[in-house]
Each structure stands twice: as C-alpha cells, then as structure tokens.
Amino acid sequence: ELGPYSHFMQKEIHEQPRALTDTIEALIDDNHFSPALFGKAAAAVFEQVDSILILAAGTSYYAALTAKYWLESIAKLPTNVEIASEYRYRESVPNPRQLIVTISQSGETLDTMEALKHAKALGQHLTLAICNVQESAIPRASELVFYTRAGAEIGVASTKAFTTQLVALFTLAATLAKQRGLLDKETEQSHLGALRQLAGSVQHALNLEPQIREWAKSFANKQHALFLGRGIHYPIALEGALKLKEISYIHAEAYPAGELKHGPLALVDSAMPVVVIAPNDALLEKVKSNMQEVKARGGELFVFADADSHFTESEGVHVIRTPRHVGVLSPILHTIPVQMLAYHAALLKGTDVDKPRNLAKSVTVE
Ligand code: F6R
Numbered sequence: 001e002l003g004p005y006s007h008f009m010q011k012e013i014h015e016q017p018r019a020l021t022d023t024i025e026a027l028i029d030d031n032h033f034s035p036a037l038f039g040k041a042a043a044a045v046f047e048q049v050d051s052i053l054i055l056a057a058g059t060s061y062y063a064a065l066t067a068k069y070w071l072e073s074i075a076k077l078p079t080n081v082e083i084a085s086e087y088r089y090r091e092s093v094p095n096p097r098q099l100i101v102t103i104s105q106s107g108e109t110l111d112t113m114e115a116l117k118h119a120k121a122l123g124q125h126l127t128l129a130i131c132n133v134q135e136s137a138i139p140r141a142s143e144l145v146f147y148t149r150a151g152a153e154i155g156v157a158s159t160k161a162f163t164t165q166l167v168a169l170f171t172l173a174a175t176l177a178k179q180r181g182l183l184d185k186e187t188e189q190s191h192l193g194a195l196r197q198l199a200g201s202v203q204h205a206l207n208l209e210p211q212i213r214e215w216a217k218s219f220a221n222k223q224h225a226l227f228l229g230r231g232i233h234y235p236i237a238l239e240g241a242l243k244l245k246e247i248s249y250i251h252a253e254a255y256p257a258g259e260l261k262h263g264p265l266a267l268v269d270s271a272m273p274v275v276v277i278a279p280n281d282a283l284l285e286k287v288k289s290n291m292q293e294v295k296a297r298g299g300e301l302f303v304f305a306d307a308d309s310h311f312t313e314s315e316g317v318h319v320i321r322t323p324r325h326v327g328v329l330s331p332i333l334h335t336i337p338v339q340m341l342a343y344h345a346a347l348l349k350g351t352d353v354d355k356p357r358n359l360a361k362s363v364t365v366e
Helices: 008-014 016-023 025-030 042-048 058-073 110-121 160-179 185-206 209-220 231-248 257-262 284-296 327-349
Strands: 051-056 079-083 098-104 127-131 144-147 224-229 251-256 274-277 301-306 317-322
Touching (some): 008 327, 025 185, 051 110, 058 079, 058 098, 058 231, 110 127, 185 327, 209 231, 209 327, 224 231, 224 257, 224 284, 231 274, 231 327, 257 284, 274 327, 317 327
Parallel strands (some): 051 079, 051 098, 224 251, 224 274
16 A cells, blocks of 8 residues: 555655645646636635635644735735634634635544534634545535545645645635636736646655755754744744654744744754745745854754755755745645655654654544
C-alpha cells in the first residue's frame, strides 16, 4: 500500500500533485468559475451573501486563515475566521446574510460540527462545507458542499487535505468574485492558468526533498524552532510550526515576521533555528529586514525563497529555492517544503510519524 514510501505521511505529501488536479478537475474542464461547483443551490445562496465566517480546527483553521486573504482581495467580501471550539461558546452577533463556511477533512470533527449547529441555531442558514470525506456529518448538515478529492488521508498529520482545501477556497473566492461582477475575463483566465500549472510547480517543490532532508539535521537536535512569514504566507508559517510540533515533538511557534520585535525576538539565539517563508511578493523587503533582526542576534536562518527573491547563502543563512513565484497560489506551493521539513526532522528523531502520540485522526470528542 505504501509503494516506494516509508510512511503514509510521506506518500500523502507526494500525492499532492494528483490530489490537487483531481480537486479542480471539474473547474478546469468547464474553464470558468461557476457556482455549480458548490452545489445546485449555490448561485442563489451566493447572491444573498454580504460577508463570510469560516469555522474550523487545527490545520483546517490555517486553511481558513489563508482563505481570508483571497476572499477579501479577490471577492471583496469581509471575512472572519474563527476556531470552532471558541465560536460555539461565545456570544456573537448573527448576520443572516453571512455565509458560514466550515472546513473539515474528516467531516466529523465534533467542535466544527457543533459550531455549525450553533450558527444555524442563531439563524445563520447560508452554509457551505468544504470536506474531504463524502457524506460525513458536516456536509450532511450544510446547504452547500465542495468535496476536496485528496483521497483517503491516513497519516494523522494533515498534508494533502490542507493543500486541496486551499485550492477549494481559492476557487470559492474566484467564484464569488465572478458572481459579484469583480472578475474580468482576463483575470479569470489568469487564475485558471495558475491552477492548471499548480500541480507541476508542486512537483518541482517535491523534488527539493534531498535538500530539505539535509536541513532536517539542524532541527532534529533542537528543542525549539520559530517559523516566520508575512501576509498570506503567515498562515503557512503556522502550518509549518504545527506540523513540526505534531510529529517531531519539537516545540515550534509561528509569528508574522513584523511581530518579532514585539516579543519573540527575545527567544532568538543559536539554539533556535528560524524558518522563513520568503517568496518574492510585495512584502519581501519587509521580511528581509526582519531576517536581519534575527541574524544580528546570532539566529540561524533557513529560508524558503523563490528564484526571484534574490537571496544568497551566507554564514548562518541557508536558502532553498522554491519554484518561481506562482502568484496568488504561492501559499499552496510553500506548504510543500514545510511539510517535508517536519517529516524528515521526525524521521531523524525516530518518532511515530503516522501516529503521533496523544493525537487521533478524527476528533469526535470535545
Ligand atoms: C493537523 C491535523 C489537525 C486537524 C484538525 C481538524 O495536522 O490534522 O489539526 O486539521 O483536527 O480536523 P478536520 O479537518 O478533520 O476537521
């Protein structure tokens, strides 16, 4: 069942080009963003939407954080993102025109299911589930559904489920933009072109595995690690830190790089490797100056940068070049190396990669 791979997690990381292609197959065949991708009633539901609230847990919550950037920049819809177990227990202000989006690989996560029920009890009836498991509880309780087609995910740590959630959420943003008259033909074709090229770029990122395996040696013997990103790459830093802590038990934290000097910089020394996600986007120069702050404190930097970021290796600065900037889909591409880094650090530590201690694949309890 594992083929050439040592663990399900490794297999599932490498299945991502296929999983992403399958998830957007219908969209690519249609060659336009259509509400029908989200169910028969979607056009009528989307018509009513004035804002979005995304509810999820864990890695799925990080997919939601990433989606906020797309939904606000492409669809111009105010978007809030909340951890399901928080939302369900607090008093919030219901808005019947808000689209409630739940994201869940398993479709059975109790916290997310209860958050959805809570929203509905408050009179929020516009609901969309993004889910990987057909006919599971959360999509059954939702009006609209988009199924990611990652296939069965066996490793406890979510990998291909996350990147397929991202592609589904990008599709949602573009579809809403189109329905709202905010997507011209040219931009639509450019988004479709980016989606078509995505699997190829992800394959290139997977080919970085030997270099990442080398890097992992600098993490396996450490107690702590810090992940930095800015803008839409900040949630990917969060995901990288979660992957590392879950499967290698190395304490990892993620910060938006601009927050460094507001506290976490105090932790930086040569014993704490700092991973930076630094593709050539509008924030790159800001990220570079944040990196200087780390370097000046003796921190060792591990930078994922694309060919256009123009980084050179130097003492204490290691660089892996990710495939050329793929524009709006860059967060999906930059997820691949942080997944592999966590995997190889865990391998070196000899932890149970597919079944980390204390964790379950589907969390159906509170
Ligand atoms: C992390 C991980 C968990 C899940 C979370 C939500 O690698 O797998 O954080 O993402 O438990 O699970 P789903 O998406 O099934 O609702």
